[in-house]
Amino acid sequence: MSEGVQxxxxxxxxxxxxxxxAFAAVAIAVSVGVGSYDVVWANVWAGVEGADRQxxxxxxxxxxxxxxxxxxxxxxGCVFQALTRNPLADPFLLGVSGGAALGATGLMAAGISxxxxxxxxxxxxxxxxxxxALLALNVVHHLSVVRGRIQVxxxxxxxxxxxxxxxxxxxxxxxxxxxxxxxxxMLWLMGSLAGLKPSHEAFGELVIVGGLVLLGTGWMVLNARxxxxxxxxxxxxxxxxxxxxxxxxxxxxxxxxxxGAAVSVAGLIGFVxxxxxxxxxxxxxxxxxxxxxxxxxxxxxxxxxxxxxxxLLFPILLTDPPVGILTALVGGPLFxxxxxxxxxxxxxxxxA
Amino acid sequence: xxxxLRMFLPIVWLLSSCTPTPSMNRAVESRxxxxxxVSLAPGLTELVFALGAGERLVxxxxxxxxxxxxxxxSRVGDFGTVGHEAILGRTPDLVLAVEGAVDSRMVVELxxxxxxxxxxxxxxxxxxxxxxxxxxxxLHVSENARRLLSSLESDWRxxxxxxxxxxxxxxxLVLGARPLHVVSPKSFAGELLEAAxxxxxxxxxxxxxxxxxxxxxxxxxxxxxLLTRMSGATPALFESWSSIPAxxxxxxxxxTQDDQVLRPGPRLAEGANILAGFLHPxxxxxxxxx
Amino acid sequence: MxxxxxxxxxxxxxxxxxxxxxxxxxxxxxGEMVVVLGPNGSGKSTLxxxxxGGATLRSGRVLVEGRPLESWPVGELARTLAVVPQHVEMAxxxxxxxxxxxxxxxxxQGVGLEGERDRQVVNEALNALEVMHLKDRLYGSCSGxxxxxxxxxxxxxxxxxxxxxxEPAAHLDPGHQVVLYRLLxxxxxxxxxxxxxxxxxxxxAQVGDRALLLGKGRVQGDGSFAEMMTSARLSELxxxxxxxxxxxxxxxxxxxxxxxxxx
Numbered sequence: 092m093s094e095g096v097q098x099x100x101x102x103x104x105x106x107x108x109x110x111x112x113a114f115a116a117v118a119i120a121v122s123v124g125v126g127s128y129d130v131v132w133a134n135v136w137a138g139v140e141g142a143d144r145q146x147x148x149x150x151x152x153x154x155x156x157x158x159x160x161x162x163x164x165x166x167x168g169c170v171f172q173a174l175t176r177n178p179l180a181d182p183f184l185l186g187v188s189g190g191a192a193l194g195a196t197g198l199m200a201a202g203i204s205x206x207x208x209x210x211x212x213x214x215x216x217x218x219x220x221x222x223x224a225l226l227a228l229n230v231v232h233h234l235s236v237v238r239g240r241i242q243v244x245x246x247x248x249x250x251x252x253x254x255x256x257x258x259x260x261x262x263x264x265x266x267x268x269x270x271x272x273x274x275x276x277m278l279w280l281m282g283s284l285a286g287l288k289p290s291h292e293a294f295g296e297l298v299i300v301g302g303l304v305l306l307g308t309g310w311m312v313l314n315a316r317x318x319x320x321x322x323x324x325x326x327x328x329x330x331x332x333x334x335x336x337x338x339x340x341x342x343x344x345x346x347x348x349x350x351g352a353a354v355s356v357a358g359l360i361g362f363v364x365x366x367x368x369x370x371x372x373x374x375x376x377x378x379x380x381x382x383x384x385x386x387x388x389x390x391x392x393x394x395x396x397x398x399x400x401x402x403l404l405f406p407i408l409l410t411d412p413p414v415g416i417l418t419a420l421v422g423g424p425l426f427x428x429x430x431x432x433x434x435x436x437x438x439x440x441x442x443a
Numbered sequence: 444x445x446x447x448l449r450m451f452l453p454i455v456w457l458l459s460s461c462t463p464t465p466s467m468n469r470a471v472e473s474r475x476x477x478x479x480x481v482s483l484a485p486g487l488t489e490l491v492f493a494l495g496a497g498e499r500l501v502x503x504x505x506x507x508x509x510x511x512x513x514x515x516x517s518r519v520g521d522f523g524t525v526g527h528e529a530i531l532g533r534t535p536d537l538v539l540a541v542e543g544a545v546d547s548r549m550v551v552e553l554x555x556x557x558x559x560x561x562x563x564x565x566x567x568x569x570x571x572x573x574x575x576x577x578x579x580x581x582l583h584v585s586e587n588a589r590r591l592l593s594s595l596e597s598d599w600r601x602x603x604x605x606x607x608x609x610x611x612x613x614x615x616l617v618l619g620a621r622p623l624h625v626v627s628p629k630s631f632a633g634e635l636l637e638a639a640x641x642x643x644x645x646x647x648x649x650x651x652x653x654x655x656x657x658x659x660x661x662x663x664x665x666x667x668x669l670l671t672r673m674s675g676a677t678p679a680l681f682e683s684w685s686s687i688p689a690x691x692x693x694x695x696x697x698x699t700q701d702d703q704v705l706r707p708g709p710r711l712a713e714g715a716n717i718l719a720g721f722l723h724p725x726x727x728x729x730x731x732x733x
Numbered sequence: 734m735x736x737x738x739x740x741x742x743x744x745x746x747x748x749x750x751x752x753x754x755x756x757x758x759x760x761x762x763x764g765e766m767v768v769v770l771g772p773n774g775s776g777k778s779t780l781x782x783x784x785x786g787g788a789t790l791r792s793g794r795v796l797v798e799g800r801p802l803e804s805w806p807v808g809e810l811a812r813t814l815a816v817v818p819q820h821v822e823m824a825x826x827x828x829x830x831x832x833x834x835x836x837x838x839x840x841x842q843g844v845g846l847e848g849e850r851d852r853q854v855v856n857e858a859l860n861a862l863e864v865m866h867l868k869d870r871l872y873g874s875c876s877g878x879x880x881x882x883x884x885x886x887x888x889x890x891x892x893x894x895x896x897x898x899x900e901p902a903a904h905l906d907p908g909h910q911v912v913l914y915r916l917l918x919x920x921x922x923x924x925x926x927x928x929x930x931x932x933x934x935x936x937x938a939q940v941g942d943r944a945l946l947l948g949k950g951r952v953q954g955d956g957s958f959a960e961m962m963t964s965a966r967l968s969e970l971x972x973x974x975x976x977x978x979x980x981x982x983x984x985x986x987x988x989x990x991x992x993x994x995x996x
Contacts, residue, residue, distance in 0.1 A: 096833070145686050204676075215675075283621075284622075288620075313844060315845075316838055332812070332838060410649055410653030410655075411656050
């Protein structure tokens with residue numbers, strides 16, 4: 092039968108993945124090619140030790156890290172939106188931003204900048220942010236469980252309240268930090284990929300965040316049908332054979348690791364987790380089997396492009412703006428444009 | 444009707460330009476020296492002590508920790524977020540604040556309530572000099588102020604003699620590591636760096652504390668990189684960057700004391716000397732004949 | 734013959750609240766259509782929830798194909814029993830086709846790309862409910878009646894052996910009501926077991942095998958429509974004057990409520 096329902100074919104899924112990979116490749120290539128230092132690429136290919144090689148490696152690592160962070164944020168945003176059935180959910184909703192910020196500023200206030208374990212020195216701020224994010228999610232999760240089930244409206248509310256509470260605590264911590272460090276804290280909170288770190292540390296960060304992205308994406312794609320069915324509510328999902336409670340618990344573990352890692356290396360970069368899923372959902376439809384891979388690939392590419400834009404602005408501003416500002420400046424108008432054209436939020440349930 | 448309006452408008456314009464705009468600093472010369480002073484900034488607290496009027500301080504911020512005697516002064520809040528109730532609670536007869544780091548409305552309100560409040564500029568070395576004079580007048584310690592200024596002048600001249608003829612050293616002064624942000628010539632620390640014989644690789648256009656990427660550091664080729672203590676950065680963070688001259692030559696240093704460099708105040712000559720010590724390793728302590 | 738779905742000594746309640754229904758005994762046999770009727774609040778939806786594994790069964794047992802409900806793995810249960818709820822709000826903009834395709838989930842593995850067989854089943858279901866023309870429309874923009882038919886199509890796509898429906902005809906016009914009940918009746922003849930909750934008596938009476946009456950927290954009657962559908966019973970059940978008229982040429986009765994009693 093050629094008429095009737097159109098299926099999501101392997102071809103269409105491959106098409107989305109291939110397009111996403113191409114987009115990502117272009118973004119990364121552009122990102123590696125752009126910067127204030129004029130890299131002599133001949134030297135790099137020849138393997139000559141020197142500034143060209145070092146800058147090239149640095150750019151590649153930074154671009155890949157930006158991609159990994161963008162992927163984490165976009166895909167986790169998508170998953171949170173699905174599992175809380177709320178279009179306003181973003182990766183930081185469930186107390187993650189509050190916890191991460193609290194962890195990082197807490198350590199800064201205590202004056203701890205590194206931890207030394209055996210012969211490894213680990214930078215304290217990322218570790219503090221990561222642990223803070225995980226702890227926050229744990230607390231929020233526990234407060235939202237009623238009789239063994241996560242209640243969706245509860246988790247949203249508790250998450251929001253936790254974030255406010257953490258902000259208040261951070262205000263208090265400000266009094267303990269040396270005045271001059273407040274600036275560092277504020278810049279970190281705004282989200283930035285411009286950290287001072289040796290190459291091996293950058294590589295380590297990439298391995299951790301990238302590894303979590305790969306594992307997390309795998310899990311999310313395998314559970315994409317559960318994410319679709321989550322739209323029906325817990326009862327409806329159960330009728331179709333899905334235990335949403337279990338899926339939700341596992342999803343929060345996966346998501347908290349991904350977002351915790353992303354936030355620990357890049358601070359709080361907003362908009363990506365909220366806007367990218369919406370924009371892609373409008374183009375591809377709500378089926379998470381294509382939506383999740385698209386969020387991973389195109390969310391990553393989006394952040395890379397924003398990072399490029401941030402670096403391109405340096406000769407004009409003479410400072411490297413936090414990438415979190417660029418995502419809002421680019422993402423905001425983009426979202427409004429989509430909204431105005433009526434392409435977002437159609438088919439949502441509210442009688443509009 | 445139109446003709447009358449045309450006549451009326453220039454008169455209004457003339458009158459408006461005559462109206463005195465309310466100034467934040469009323470030209471106040473009190474007959475009595477103020478006995479109860481509140482300082483809203485660490486640099487100002489240091490200045491008050493340096494002028495010998497430290498015992499008259501009845502309020503300062505939590506960040507006012509030098510000199511040691513300043514730690515005993517009672518606190519009215521944090522730097523940048525002091526409420527006027529806390530200030531009034533100390534019943535001061537003079538409140539000193541840094542221009543730009545205090546809410547101008549609060550200054551106006553306090554003055555309107557009869558508490559003499561002055562917002563003084565402390566952004567550049569020239570401004571500090573002016574402020575020292577001004578505080579001298581306000582606190583009736585003009586003689587001390589003159590002495591402080593002349594000692595600063597002679598310190599400065601000594602610096603100039605020591606380093607004036609040397610080739611300026613390309614330097615980068617790092618304020619924070621994550622993200623990497625640095626100091627430009629426009630800032631107070633930047634001025635000290637210049638006086639110490641450093642050539643700041645950061646451009647003087649653009650913000651005072653811009654954010655940089657490692658690439659920009661490579662492009663700037665600094666010969667010396669100085670890391671402030673509070674940045675938490677260590678030379679180890681630069682270890683894979685041997686193409687940067689400062690890294691290659693082992694001239695990445697941590698400033699174990701960075702207050703004098705970062706905090707605009709009377710210790711500016713000290714700050715400049717600390718920097719000079721790193722830029723010109725052969726340079727001895729201030730006061731030594733060369 | 735063993736019942737395909739049964740409830741014994743069921744006590745149904747919501748959370749820690751007072752019991753909604755007590756002493757519930759129910760038996761559904763293969764190929765049978767049982768119609769659950771009763772006034773508002775008599776516990777009809779609660780019963781459907783309990784029969785499908787919801788949290789409303791406080792005590793008693795529900796057996797599906799002879800095995801206790803709790804012992805069924807979620808996936809296997811979904812391949813056997815399908816539920817059509819009263820209304821469903823989709824949180825995201827899915828199309829009608831996507832909603833009905835969700836009915837195939839219990840039969841899919843892993844990432845779950847549907848195959849040709851799945852497509853045929855879904856196409857059949859869409860055509861049977863006369864909603865094929867809506868397949869690319871967003872579910873959220875469909876009318877109440879259209880949505881109900883889509884939900885029934887989805888349940889049929891599950892290829893269940895037991896179908897529970899909670900007031901599936903509430904928003905349907907008489908034409909579509911007839912289509913629905915005809916469809917249910919024909920499926921029953923091919924082996925599907927149906928338990929349908931309804932407000933309406935007249936259409937179900939034409940196709941239903943048995944009527945289960947709920948009222949005042951108990952089962953008020955369980956038997957054939959001929960036995961259950963009498964003026965006295967219905968007036969008692971609903972508390973208003975209801976007259977049942979026999980229509981021998983249609984071999985079924987019709988019930989008519991009146992504003993006031995007979996003169």
